[in-house]
Amino acid sequence: MVSRWMYISLVILYSFLIGPFIIIFMASFGANANLAFPPQGFTLDWFANVFERSQFIDGFWVSLRLGLLATIASLIMGIPVAYALTRFQFAAAGLVETVFSAPILVPGLVIGFAMLKFYVRLGDLNVLTVLFIGHTAILFPYSVRVISASLRNLDPNVEDAAISLGASRLRGFLLVVLPNMQAGIAAAFVLGFITSFNNVPVSLFLSGPGVTTLPVAMFSYLEYHFDPTIGALSTLLVIFTIALVQTAERLLGLSQFV
Amino acid sequence: MPHLEIHDLTVSYVKDQPTLERFNLGVEQGELLSLLGPSGCGKTTTLRSVAGFIQPDAGRIVIDGRDYTRLPPNQRDIGLVFQSYALFPHLSVFDNVAFGLRMRRVSRNKVRSRVTTALEMVGLEAFAKRRPAQLSGGQQQRVALARATVIEPQVLLLDEPLSNLDARLRVDMRQEIRRLQQQLGITTLYVTHDQVEAMSISDRVVVMNQGEIEQIGTPESIFAAPETAFVADFMGFDNHFSAAVIALRDSKLTVEWGGAPIELRWRSKIGSPQIGDRAEVFFRADDASLTAGRDAHGLAGEVILSTFHGTELRYLVDTEIGEFSIMQDSASERYAPGAAVTVQPHTGKWIAIFGEREQPA
Numbered sequence: 322m323v324s325r326w327m328y329i330s331l332v333i334l335y336s337f338l339i340g341p342f343i344i345i346f347m348a349s350f351g352a353n354a355n356l357a358f359p360p361q362g363f364t365l366d367w368f369a370n371v372f373e374r375s376q377f378i379d380g381f382w383v384s385l386r387l388g389l390l391a392t393i394a395s396l397i398m399g400i401p402v403a404y405a406l407t408r409f410q411f412a413a414a415g416l417v418e419t420v421f422s423a424p425i426l427v428p429g430l431v432i433g434f435a436m437l438k439f440y441v442r443l444g445d446l447n448v449l450t451v452l453f454i455g456h457t458a459i460l461f462p463y464s465v466r467v468i469s470a471s472l473r474n475l476d477p478n479v480e481d482a483a484i485s486l487g488a489s490r491l492r493g494f495l496l497v498v499l500p501n502m503q504a505g506i507a508a509a510f511v512l513g514f515i516t517s518f519n520n521v522p523v524s525l526f527l528s529g530p531g532v533t534t535l536p537v538a539m540f541s542y543l544e545y546h547f548d549p550t551i552g553a554l555s556t557l558l559v560i561f562t563i564a565l566v567q568t569a570e571r572l573l574g575l576s577q578f579v
Numbered sequence: 580m581p582h583l584e585i586h587d588l589t590v591s592y593v594k595d596q597p598t599l600e601r602f603n604l605g606v607e608q609g610e611l612l613s614l615l616g617p618s619g620c621g622k623t624t625t626l627r628s629v630a631g632f633i634q635p636d637a638g639r640i641v642i643d644g645r646d647y648t649r650l651p652p653n654q655r656d657i658g659l660v661f662q663s664y665a666l667f668p669h670l671s672v673f674d675n676v677a678f679g680l681r682m683r684r685v686s687r688n689k690v691r692s693r694v695t696t697a698l699e700m701v702g703l704e705a706f707a708k709r710r711p712a713q714l715s716g717g718q719q720q721r722v723a724l725a726r727a728t729v730i731e732p733q734v735l736l737l738d739e740p741l742s743n744l745d746a747r748l749r750v751d752m753r754q755e756i757r758r759l760q761q762q763l764g765i766t767t768l769y770v771t772h773d774q775v776e777a778m779s780i781s782d783r784v785v786v787m788n789q790g791e792i793e794q795i796g797t798p799e800s801i802f803a804a805p806e807t808a809f810v811a812d813f814m815g816f817d818n819h820f821s822a823a824v825i826a827l828r829d830s831k832l833t834v835e836w837g838g839a840p841i842e843l844r845w846r847s848k849i850g851s852p853q854i855g856d857r858a859e860v861f862f863r864a865d866d867a868s869l870t871a872g873r874d875a876h877g878l879a880g881e882v883i884l885s886t887f888h889g890t891e892l893r894y895l896v897d898t899e900i901g902e903f904s905i906m907q908d909s910a911s912e913r914y915a916p917g918a919a920v921t922v923q924p925h926t927g928k929w930i931a932i933f934g935e936r937e938q939p940a
Contacts, residue, residue, distance in 0.1 A: 478665035484652050485630055485659040486730065487682030493653075496678075500669045 342559060349552030356549050367553035377554060380538035384518050387449070387534060391456035392464075392513035396506060398457075399464025404498070406465070407472040422466070424459045429522030432459060437526040448529035455527045456520065460513040467512060471505020472498075511569040515562060580644070581605030582766045583629065583734050588638035590624050598624045599790045602638070606734075609764040611757070613777040615813070616787035622770045625787075626736050629768060631655050642733050653682075658727030658765075662739040664719045666711035672698070672722050673707040679730040697729035700759060717748045724756065728763060735760065735767040741776060753780050774814060778802060786810045806846040807934050808859055816861035816930075818903045824856050824931075832931055834858060837878030837898075841926045847933035858931035864893060865906040866928040869914060874921035882914045896922060 344358050349367055351360025371377055402421065406414060424432060436455045440446055475498065483493035524534040533541070535558075539551055583606040591597040599621045606612045614622035627633045629640055631652030640647040647655055666675050676694045685693070698704045701721035711719055720740060727735060740756065741749045757780050760767050771777050777784045778798040786793040786801065786809070794801055794810045805811040811819070822834035831842045832852060843860065845852060852858065873879045880898035887909070894905045894914060903922060914920055 475668070476663050476665050478661045478663050479667055481630075481632060481652075482659065482661065482665040482726075483667070483678065484632075485655075485657055486679035486726070487653050488678075489653055492682075497667050497669075501667075503669075 342555075345552045346556050346559075349549045349556050351549055354548050356547055356552055360549075367549040368557070370548075370550045371554045371557065374542075374550070376533065376538045376542065377535065380533050380535035383449070383452075383532060384535040387452055387456055388514045388517040390453055391460055391517050392510055394453070394457040395460035395464040395513055396468075396509060399461055399468055399509065400502070400506070403465050403468035403472055407469050408477060421462045424462050429459070429520070430526075433523040433526035436523065440527070448527070448532040451527050451529075452524060452532070452534070455523050456517045459520065459523055460517055463513050463516060464509045467509040468502060468505045471502050471508070475501045507569060507572070511566060515565070518562075582608040582610075582643060583768065584639075584641040585625065585629070586639040586641065588625065588628060588640070589636045590621075590628060590633055591636055597636070597790065599628075599635075602790065602792075604785065604792070604795075606766055606768060607782075608766055610782045611760050611767040611769060611780060613769045613771055613781040613784045614787055615771055615774060615777040615784050616793075617772060617813075619789075620787040621790040622772075622787050623738060624790075626738055626768060626770050629734065630657055630659055630736055656730075656733040658730060658732035658735045660720070660723050660727050660735070660737045660740045662742050664711070664716075664723045664743075666719055666722055666726070668711055670710075671707065672703060672709050672711065672714070675711065675722055676726045676729050678726065683730065693729055694725075697725040700728075700762070701725045701755070716744050717752055720744065720752060721755070724759060728759065728765065731763075733766065735765045737767065737769045739771055740769075741771075742773075749776070756780065786813060803928075804844070804846060804930060805861070805932070807848060808861070808932050811861040811930065811932060815863060817864040818867075819859055819861045820900045820903075821857050822860055822900075822931075824852050824854050824858055827852065827854060832858065834860060834931065836924055837876075837921070839876055841924055841929075843926055843929050843931045845931040845933065849933055852931075852933050856933065858933060860929060860931045862924070862929040864904045865891075866925045867903070867905050868923045868925070869894060869896070869905055869907055869920045870923055871912065871914070872919055872921065874923075877921035877923045879919070879921055882916050882918045882920055884916060885914065894920075896920060898922065 345356075348356050348358050348360050350363050350365070351357055352362025352364045352366075353360065402417075406418060433455070436451075436458075440451045440454075479497050479501075480490075480493045483497045484490065488496060519536060520534070521536045521540060524537050525540070528534060528537050539554060543551055583604075585602060585604040588599050588602040589597055590599045602621070602625065604612075604625070614625060616622050624633060628635050629647075631647070631650060635648070638648070642656070667678065670678070673694055676697055677690050680690045680693060694707075695704060698707055701724055703718060703721055703725065706714065706718065706722075711722065714722065720743075723740075737756070741752050744752060753776060756769075769777070769780060778801075781798055783796060784798055784801050785795045788809050794806045801810065802814055805814050805816065808819070822836075824832050825835060825840065826833035828842070830844070832845050833840045833842050835841075843858075845858065869882075870877065878898050878900070880896040880903070882894050883897050883902070884895040886893045888906075890909055891906045892909045892913065894907065896903050896905055905922060
């Protein structure tokens with residue numbers, strides 16, 4: 322029977338997806354100083370420890386600021402590019418789309434390393450500036466793709482309709498096209514923010530002394546400690562991400578774009 | 580003087596291959612004029628030039644005596660209806676219709692009353708708060724009509740407005756558009772590729788082919804007397820054959836049909852025909868009848884196919900001058916494939932055409 326096999330494979334698939342998280346979740350409450358499963362005892366000390374360590378708190382704020390700024394910058398550039406790609410036919414459109422998708426296709430480590438080499442050559446740039454540029458670059462193709470998808474659902478004639486009714490080209494765009502891109506922009510925002518917030522490879526190369534993103538801070542912490550603090554922090558991050566996606570889904574119904 | 584004048588309009592998308600070249604047309608005040616032709620004939624290019632979305636290489640667009648040629652599209656006083664409706668999906672029906680008035684800074688009270696009147700005229704006053712996605716195709720097109728006419732434009736342009744609707748709705752909407760257009764007395768340019776639609780809705784029809792006017796006239800005159808082979812073919816003259824002119828008298832000419840002379844009307848774009856010229860003779864499938872057996876007064880042939888069409892049967896008849904498609908009342912005598920028949924002409928409705936242009940395939 323098809324349905325039974327589908328059911329079984331679904332259970333297997335989900336246990337692979339969710340299983341590790343459940344283990345981390347439970348272990349983060351364990352009293353043992355090592356990340357152990359099954360956990361022994363119960364404590365919230367590891368959660369407390371997350372908030373006591375300045376590298377996590379600082380890292381969180383760096384990641385949050387970085388995620389917001391890079392996402393906004395990628396949207397500001399992505400909106401006109403997506404608009405041009407969907408509205409105008411030009412010879413190089415295919416090439417442009419390929420170039421813009423390169424950051425999705427090229428491994429993150431390669432991008433991170435290439436950017437490091439490039440910015441070192443550029444000279445003394447602020448670490449946060451470099452991180453901002455790097456993250457904007459990797460988020461840009463996501464913005465273009467998601468916003469293009471939302472624009473393709475919109476009848477291209479609506480702009481001409483607005484113009485024939487007396488709107489200037491700019492007003493037509495602002496009053497008719499932009500409102501219909503809203504859901505796409507919101508989806509690109511959430512996707513971009515999460516991508517930036519979780520990014521390790523690019524941040525790893527571009528972080529500098531004193532300025533570290535949260536995932537990189539976690540990565541370095543793991544090199545010296547193997548206590549459940551990281552488990553507690555991961556639990557908090559998962560809750561944060563789920564809350565973010567759920568809010569966006571409720572407000573905007575973005576699942577139609579991603 | 581026509582209300583809308585198009586003078587020597589030339590538009591090229593590709594260099595040296597103009598889609599329109601020195602195209603001239605006038606639409607009278609309050610008239611509904613259709614541009615009818617196959618895709619690529621230049622009808623939509625003409626419409627978009629009038630709307631201002633295409634900047635012509637040369638020529639002038641004049642509306643109500645005012646030169647519109649260099650005017651940007653948002654400053655032209657024109658209502659535009661699209662095949663795809665192009666309603667604003669994020670706005671209610673009311674706000675869609677109000678859009679043009681708000682662009683014109685009409686006061687809030689006037690917007691309310693004019694939009695309400697416009698929605699009443701298309702029977703959608705109860706739907707003002709709905710979003711376009713919650714309406715049927717026909718209702719969406721009515722909203723588009725209300726939106727284009729509420730601004731009381733000088734000229735209304737409709738670009739294949741019914742092509743996205745199903746057949747039955749199309750007939751209703753045709754009447755709706757015509758009624759609204761006459762009620763408002765608005766000068767209208769209507770683009771379509773459907774000759775039945777053009778016939779039923781228009782005061783005058785312009786048949787276009789390859790950027791040129793093939794024929795312009797009332798639906799009746801174009802239907803009954805096409806001037807070119809292209810128009811005849813487009814207007815549903817199913818059959819044609821080539822014949823030598825054997826006599827000329829007054830406004831009629833004589834050709835041979837199955838050994839007997841028949842006298843026909845003629846149209847020519849290349850001057851009067853001479854005896855011996857070859858005419859292209861056109862007739863519709865229901866403008867001939869079949870009689871059983873071989874008869875001296877008509878063209879002998881053999882039935883090769885018969886298909887049933889409700890009240891009529893359509894026969895395909897093979898003769899020595901070609902195959903003809905003939906419609907017969909299904910109540911009349913029936914002929915099986917292989918039957919010998921004679922094709923009798925209804926010569927009053929047949930037409931002989933002289934022209935340089937080849938009959939399109």
